[in-house]
Amino acid sequence: MTVADIQTPAPAAATADIKTPLKLKVPVSLTAAFALLGLLLLLAPRHGDAIFNLDPNSSQKIPVVLGDLPIPADATIVVCMVVLALLAAWSWVATVLRRKAGAWVPVLFGVLGVFVFVTWAAAGASGKVPVVGLLSGALSLAVPLVFGALGGIIGERVGVVNVAIEAQFLLGAFMAAITASITHNPYVGLIGAMIGGMLVAFVLAAFAIKYLVEQVIIGVVLNGLVLGLTSFLYQIVLVPNAPALNTPAQFGNLKIPLLGDIPVIGPVLFNQPFIVYLMYIVVPFVAFSLYRTRWGLRVRAVGEYPRAADTVGINVNRVRFTNVVLAGAIAGVGGAYFTLASVPLFTQNMTNGLGFIALAAVIFGRWDPMRATFAALLFGFAQNLQNTFSALQSPVPKEFLLMLPYVVTLIAVAGFVGRIKGPAASGKPYIKG
Structure with missing residues (x-):
């Protein structure tokens, strides 16, 4: 038997077949958030205009007065929900293709999701959303x-x-x-x-x-x-x-x-x-x-x-x-x-x-x-x-409003952060020698 007869597996070929596990944290979180928001809109629909006030307190003197911005709630929510669905779909596509969807995807999803939620809450209400x-x-x-x-x-x-x-x-x-x-x-x-x-x-x-x-x-x-x-x-x-x-x-x-x-x-x-x-x-x-x-x-x-x-x-x-x-x-x-x-x-x-x-x-x-x-x-x-x-x-x-900051904290840390590692020696005392 010669050395040529001994077949050893090529490390590159072996490692090429090993695929890294899919990171489903972000797409699953976006899909769940989209489903919950959609369920809310279906079970408790609200109609009318949502009025956003763009000026600060009336006691403050400002050179430019923008006034109120009425937004048709139904059309706005539909358009935003379509965009949210596309963002969630893109996160799934990027995950399956093992590509990075980009940090902008969850950020834009969060901004639009909050805008939809606020628009839904303000639709037909007697008050205005004080943006400033x-x-x-x-x-x-x-x-x-x-x-x-x-x-x-x-x-x-x-x-x-x-x-x-x-x-x-x-x-x-x-x-x-x-x-x-x-x-x-x-x-x-x-x-x-x-x-x-x-x-x-x-x-x-x-x-x-x-x-x-x-x-x-x-x-x-x-x-x-x-x-x-x-x-x-x-x-x-x-x-x-x-x-x-x-x-x-x-x-x-x-x-x-x-x-x-x-x-x-x-x-x-x-x-x-x-x-x-x-x-x-x-x-x-x-x-x-x-x-x-x-x-x-x-x-x-x-x-x-x-x-x-x-x-x-x-x-x-x-x-x-x-x-x-x-x-x-x-x-x-x-x-x-x-x-x-x-x-x-x-x-x-x-x-x-x-x-x-x-x-x-x-x-x-x-x-x-x-x-x-x-x-x-x-x-x-x-x-x-x-x-x-x-x-x-x-x-x-009112009870949900009191829970809202902590719910956001849980979703942010558990849904979008997931398993990450902090500094390697954090929490470990150092004994010289």
Whole structure:
């Protein structure tokens, strides 16, 4: 027997026959969403015009007045449903052909689906859909989520799971209320909120990095601890001394000249409190720094390959500790929004679980600052829809409206994100040597 007689299978040929499994998550989700929306339209049809008001609050002086935009609901819904069906069909075709359908498909599907839902709810209603108010309210509700998501991204990118975003929100809001009340300066209150977020992050980092406590457990414990602590201090300190300690100075709306006069977009984006403009700066700055600077390279190296980072002279635990504290300061800014821009006082549990929605935005955004920002805007929009539908006296049950933000969160994370992997070393303590 010669060597030529020995037949060995060719690796290329063998691997060519192995087909990767079809990724059905997106097409199945789009098809299910289309079916549910179609079922709603068939079982509870509504007719007439849906009126969309394109102007801001009448108290605001604007050079261009657009007025109301009546839309025939029946024809609009039919056209949009045809487009939705085509998008779902294209996602199936692309999946079968093992091609990428494109990120624009679920995005466009979601935008059109929401438009159909709002048009259906407003059809024949006596009220109008306040477009500017709807978008502006969605942006306002998304601001703390964006800062919380940025804090969560930095924490997980560096290797520490930050489940304590809710605690950082709460203590940040509490510290902002006290410091802004004493100094009558919202900027000082903002610094106080950052300190509050850093205190929670310091405890999280100390237990997770130095004492190797399970990170998820310490995060849950911190959420309960800060909730109890702020509730106790609210009753003992703030309630008896409300005029002195719980009347924080507020960030008023700052209108940017010219940009604030753009119809629809201007009042939404360029007539906002200082913290919103700070968000416009922080999000691209963190995104750029994470991928284009030495700091970002170290953060990602420590979160992905800590042992390799250690071999080139990076102090892994020091980088983790400092960046977890930095992430807490950023999340604390989100807490400041509650008391310095949204509500002019601190109340018990005023964050109401939004820290966990911010954590969902981190996962939905795949640990990327820009994607997480869009996810936070989506959740903020879903939360603001309940206020709009209540004003329209829509047929949607009130209980469903209260569930809407969390339903959107579940659909987004389970339906469109699916099984993804975060930073390789996230949640794993590093022991040198």
